[in-house]
Amino acid sequence: MVKSGLERLLKESRKDLLDRRLGLLCHQASILPNLTPAWVALKAKFSQKLKLLFSPQHGLFGEKQANMIASYEIVEPETGVPVISLYGPRLAPEPEHLAEIDILLVDLQDVGTRVYTYIWTLLLTMKACSKNGVKLIVLDRPNPIGGKIEGPILEEKFFSFVGLAPIPMRHGLTIGELALYLCQKFSLDLELEVIPMEGWSRDMFFPETGLPWVSPSPNMPRFETSLVYPGQVILEGTNLSEGRGTTMPFEVFGAPWLKVLALKEFFSKIEGIKVQIMHFIPWFDKWAGKLCQGIRLWIKEPQTYQPVKTTLLMLKEVAAQNPEFTFRSPPYEYEWSKSPFDIIVGKEELREALITQNEEHILTLLEEGTKEFQEEVEGLKLYV
Numbered sequence: 078m079v080k081s082g083l084e085r086l087l088k089e090s091r092k093d094l095l096d097r098r099l100g101l102l103c104h105q106a107s108i109l110p111n112l113t114p115a116w117v118a119l120k121a122k123f124s125q126k127l128k129l130l131f132s133p134q135h136g137l138f139g140e141k142q143a144n145m146i147a148s149y150e151i152v153e154p155e156t157g158v159p160v161i162s163l164y165g166p167r168l169a170p171e172p173e174h175l176a177e178i179d180i181l182l183v184d185l186q187d188v189g190t191r192v193y194t195y196i197w198t199l200l201l202t203m204k205a206c207s208k209n210g211v212k213l214i215v216l217d218r219p220n221p222i223g224g225k226i227e228g229p230i231l232e233e234k235f236f237s238f239v240g241l242a243p244i245p246m247r248h249g250l251t252i253g254e255l256a257l258y259l260c261q262k263f264s265l266d267l268e269l270e271v272i273p274m275e276g277w278s279r280d281m282f283f284p285e286t287g288l289p290w291v292s293p294s295p296n297m298p299r300f301e302t303s304l305v306y307p308g309q310v311i312l313e314g315t316n317l318s319e320g321r322g323t324t325m326p327f328e329v330f331g332a333p334w335l336k337v338l339a340l341k342e343f344f345s346k347i348e349g350i351k352v353q354i355m356h357f358i359p360w361f362d363k364w365a366g367k368l369c370q371g372i373r374l375w376i377k378e379p380q381t382y383q384p385v386k387t388t389l390l391m392l393k394e395v396a397a398q399n400p401e402f403t404f405r406s407p408p409y410e411y412e413w414s415k416s417p418f419d420i421i422v423g424k425e426e427l428r429e430a431l432i433t434q435n436e437e438h439i440l441t442l443l444e445e446g447t448k449e450f451q452e453e454v455e456g457l458k459l460y461v
Contacts, residue, residue, distance in 0.1 A: 078287030082216030082253065082272035083107065083115050083184050087122055099123055100170075100178040100211075102131040102163070102202060104195075105139045106186035106293040115184045115216075120156045127158055128177050133185065133198040134164040135294045142295055142361075143321070144313075144410060164194070168238065168411075169201035175209040184216040186293040187252040189223075190307045191231060192239045192421050194410070195293070196252060200241055200259050207267040214270045217253030217459070219286050221303045224249045224279025224460075227385040230446035231423035237412040240423060245447055246385045247307040249279070250454060257457045273459045282379055296326035304376045308388030314418030316403045317395065318369055322359030329355055331371025332364060334401040340372055343394045349382035351375040389422075389439055393431050404428065
């Protein structure tokens with residue numbers, strides 16, 4: 078079984094932490110293999126030294142839905158430690174919070190996709206710690222979809238809270254490796270430590286770790302969701318339902334007007350995937366209460382499946398066959414003017430290529446910059 082950074086920290090003799098005031102950035106997936114929450118385990122080990130908890134988007138217990146649904150300050154009931162929200166009232170710790178601690182521990186389960194706000198909460202927290210002289214320790218966890226990458230690379234003009242650095246959509250790094258990359262990329266004057274996992278390798282998918290899957294966010298209920306998410310999250314920038322408001326978010330998608338028979342034919346030519354025509358009625362979000370003609374995705378060969386490429390080529394088909402298809406209007410994740418589709422995919426040219434049906438240009442844009450990113454992060458990788 079893989080040992081997380083949290084598990085390793087708790088088993089190590091860290092005398093350097095015993096007399097320091099600690100904070101912890103975490104969420105409901107920050108657990109030990111026996112499901113003990115990180116804050117309970119750390120409180121037991123360091124007693125009164127755990128001063129503050131910080132929660133990312135969705136709240137400490139993952140109770141809030143997505144897209145600017147804020148969470149607020151609470152007191153964690155089992156430990157009595159105050160929880161400071163980093164989504165809504167603020168997006169990073171404030172100086173008065175950091176004045177209460179000497180070291181900030183970070184234990185977050187990422188899903189390997191650029192459009193997932195926890196890694197950007199990490200970056201903004203790193204910048205705040207750098208300015209305020211607080212050491213930051215990342216307790217590493219698996220990238221559930223392994224070490225492969227897929228573009229496109231995010232362009233700086235589309236930076237937002239779902240992307241604040243020029244990384245690929247599927248980045249192939251652990252959250253600890255991302256912390257090292259972001260520290261180097263932004264030249265942060267930060268005392269940064271990463272406690273690596275034990276037993277993890279880049280060819281692993283989450284079930285191979287032996288660790289329990291706890292939903293890192295409300296619409297990431299299963300490991301299988303994370304397999305399709307790097308592509309299907311792009312649907313958030315369109316008027317297609319990405320399955321929010323159903324029991325299978327991102328694994329199903331559709332709309333009342335979607336021509337599903339033609340799409341089934343499209344998917345029959347895609348390696349690593351099977352599909353099923355499925356009708357569904359979302360109970361919230363896009364097309365709430367409406368019967369949607371839809372598709373369910375079944376990933377049969379995770380090693381060969383390319384989620385970003387598949388979704389973009391699928392959208393090319395949808396745009397060609399369905400005149401009702403459109404791109405979503407702002408706001409989206411605290412961005413009030415830019416196209417949600419553009420800030421999600423990271424390149425304006427991709428939206429244009431979908432409209433003009435230019436498949437060759439789509440595939441070129443997917444590859445642009447990925448080799449250079451691989452070279453940039455090679456020396457920062459903690460695992461083979």
